[in-house]
Amino acid sequence: MERQAVTVWPVAESREDDSLVSAARDGDRAAFGRLYGRYARMVHGILLARVPPREVDDLVQEVFLLALRRLHALRDVSRFGAWLGTITRNRANDYFRKAIPVEEATEPVSENQAESRTTNHAAELEANVILALVRVLPEPHREPLILRLVEGMTGPEIAERTGLTHGSVRVNLYRGMQLLRGKLAETARSAS
Amino acid sequence: MNDDYLWDGSGEPDPEVQKLETALGRYRHNQPAPAFDRVAELRPVKVRMRFFNLRFSFQLAAVAATVVIAATLFYFLRRPNPSLDSGQSWDVARLEGTPRIGWHSLGEKSGPGKLGIGQTLVTDSSSRASITLDETGSVEVDAGSRLRMVTNGPGRKRLSLERGTIHAVIWAPPGEFVVDTPSAVAVDLGCVYTLHVDDSGAGLLRTTMGWVGFKLNGQESFIPAGAICQTRPKIGPGTPYMEDAPASFRDALSRFDFGSTTPAERNALLGILLVDARKNDALTLWHLLSRVSDADRPGVYDRLASLAPPPAGVSREGILRLDRPMLDAWWSSFGFGDINLWRTYEGDWSQRPPNARD
Numbered sequence: 001m002e003r004q005a006v007t008v009w010p011v012a013e014s015r016e017d018d019s020l021v022s023a024a025r026d027g028d029r030a031a032f033g034r035l036y037g038r039y040a041r042m043v044h045g046i047l048l049a050r051v052p053p054r055e056v057d058d059l060v061q062e063v064f065l066l067a068l069r070r071l072h073a074l075r076d077v078s079r080f081g082a083w084l085g086t087i088t089r090n091r092a093n094d095y096f097r098k099a100i101p102v103e104e105a106t107e108p109v110s111e112n113q114a115e116s117r118t119t120n121h122a123a124e125l126e127a128n129v130i131l132a133l134v135r136v137l138p139e140p141h142r143e144p145l146i147l148r149l150v151e152g153m154t155g156p157e158i159a160e161r162t163g164l165t166h167g168s169v170r171v172n173l174y175r176g177m178q179l180l181r182g183k184l185a186e187t188a189r190s191a192s
Numbered sequence: 193m194n195d196d197y198l199w200d201g202s203g204e205p206d207p208e209v210q211k212l213e214t215a216l217g218r219y220r221h222n223q224p225a226p227a228f229d230r231v232a233e234l235r236p237v238k239v240r241m242r243f244f245n246l247r248f249s250f251q252l253a254a255v256a257a258t259v260v261i262a263a264t265l266f267y268f269l270r271r272p273n274p275s276l277d278s279g280q281s282w283d284v285a286r287l288e289g290t291p292r293i294g295w296h297s298l299g300e301k302s303g304p305g306k307l308g309i310g311q312t313l314v315t316d317s318s319s320r321a322s323i324t325l326d327e328t329g330s331v332e333v334d335a336g337s338r339l340r341m342v343t344n345g346p347g348r349k350r351l352s353l354e355r356g357t358i359h360a361v362i363w364a365p366p367g368e369f370v371v372d373t374p375s376a377v378a379v380d381l382g383c384v385y386t387l388h389v390d391d392s393g394a395g396l397l398r399t400t401m402g403w404v405g406f407k408l409n410g411q412e413s414f415i416p417a418g419a420i421c422q423t424r425p426k427i428g429p430g431t432p433y434m435e436d437a438p439a440s441f442r443d444a445l446s447r448f449d450f451g452s453t454t455p456a457e458r459n460a461l462l463g464i465l466l467v468d469a470r471k472n473d474a475l476t477l478w479h480l481l482s483r484v485s486d487a488d489r490p491g492v493y494d495r496l497a498s499l500a501p502p503p504a505g506v507s508r509e510g511i512l513r514l515d516r517p518m519l520d521a522w523w524s525s526f527g528f529g530d531i532n533l534w535r536t537y538e539g540d541w542s543q544r545p546p547n548a549r550d
């Protein structure tokens with residue numbers, strides 16, 4: 001089985017983040033680009049826990065542009081992760097509040113695409129069902145599970161990035177995993 | 193279970209966690225950083241206007257307004273009927289026989305079809321079909337069904353089952369997919385379910401996984417995995433019950449919900465329900481709390497409390513006056529699903545289904 005990479009969180013990075021945030025706040029766009037590299041998975045995971053997957057990539061860009069606009073208002077640079085997390089959750093909530101336009105017609109699927117879709121259909125279906133099960137878990141469990149299982153972040157990294165304590169992330173991760181195991185077992189029973 | 197592996201990827205790998213990582217890895221973030229250095233200066237620029245510029249701006253605004261009005265008129269006059277032509281279509285695959293979409297038949301050699309907004313998929317007594325939309329789910333349509341696409345915007349997928357049976361597997365976020373029936377609206381809250389509507393407009397919903405909300409005219413029913421709920425035109429959703437409930441219980445409930453009974457008969461039926469209720473039937477008793485008279489509510493409360501004690505913060509007095517947060521907290525303690533999902537999303541779909549029969 002392919003082993004998905006998880007990241008290891010170097011403690012020194014958190015101090016470096018503070019410098020990057022300060023530099024970005026002073027107008028250094030390259031520093032903001034490096035913050036994107038470090039926090040994009042967190043933003044992506046938080047969004048994925050709330051909005052349809054097809055919308056997530058666009059919303060990630062929106063969240064960072066919004067953060068860039070508002071960065072001058074951030075007083076405590078060490079709270080950047082928690083602050084960005086709040087912006088992300090608010091943006092996800094706005095997604096459901098905004099007026100909903102009618103979708104435009106899409107291009108017909110090409111033969112190659114159709115073939116690849118059939119080949120990957122079973123794995124895609126399984127992934128969709130698992131993601132749906134994670135997304136019906138209570139919010140405190142949903143987010144760390146997606147950050148761990150989808151984005152490949154470690155527990156310590158989730159805690160550092162989101163500004164939560166290790167203990168809280170650990171409890172929510174384990175409890176969420178227990179709930180998910182229960183739901184997977186329930187699904188397997190229903191399928192058989 | 194290897195906790196270290198889940199926590200930080202160290203130690204002996206947990207095969208189940210690894211399997212989930214592999215399956216879900218396809219959703220992982222992989223977009224490069226935007227070119228932030230090219231993003232224009234975002235601080236607002238103060239513009240100093242002189243009189244000439246101001247007058248010029250008025251002229252420009254008048255011209256712009258004329259152009260906008262003309263373009264709007266042109267757009268609305270030339271626009272095709274949106275209910276028929278806009279919106280992404282669902283892929284329709286024939287499973288058996290010759291299903292139809294409008295006048296178009298899906299035969300053995302005709303390949304898959306598309307179901308657009310306003311179109312109806314019809315299966316006769318010998319045909320079946322399935323419809324799929326990426327990131328929303330798939331729906332199998334049994335023989336003898338009529339299923340119409342009502343809306344299909346992002347975050348809002350609405351079908352109308354006028355007759356027949358569908359089996360839905362939905363992976364869209366809770367509250368995004370709904371199905372109208374002539375006697376209730378079914379709102380998906382992350383689940384797998386079967387919905388049947390007969391020729392009279394009566395419906396039956398059976399949930400296999402997750403849970404579904406059923407609603408009409410303010411009457412709500414929540415149907416978790418393993419439960420069933422019936423609906424009737426003019427009445428709406430009945431009280432849900434577990435599939436394994438005893439026949440006497442189910443019969444009494446059906447007559448309580450939909451039968452033309454005298455108050456005395458209704459009391460007798462409620463008595464049967466309270467006596468026969470098992471721990472698993474807490475679901476049914478919880479719904480009955482808000483469906484019985486004030487005089488009958490204490491009896492329902494006491495029986496439910498004996499089967500599934502209320503959580504901390506939920507009082508007898510609060511439940512007897514139908515305090516919503518307390519009712520919700522009690523529901524959430526059953527472990528069927530977070531009722532906040534329903535409270536968040538049901539408002540979006542509270543409108544009466546267009547095909548409701550009075």
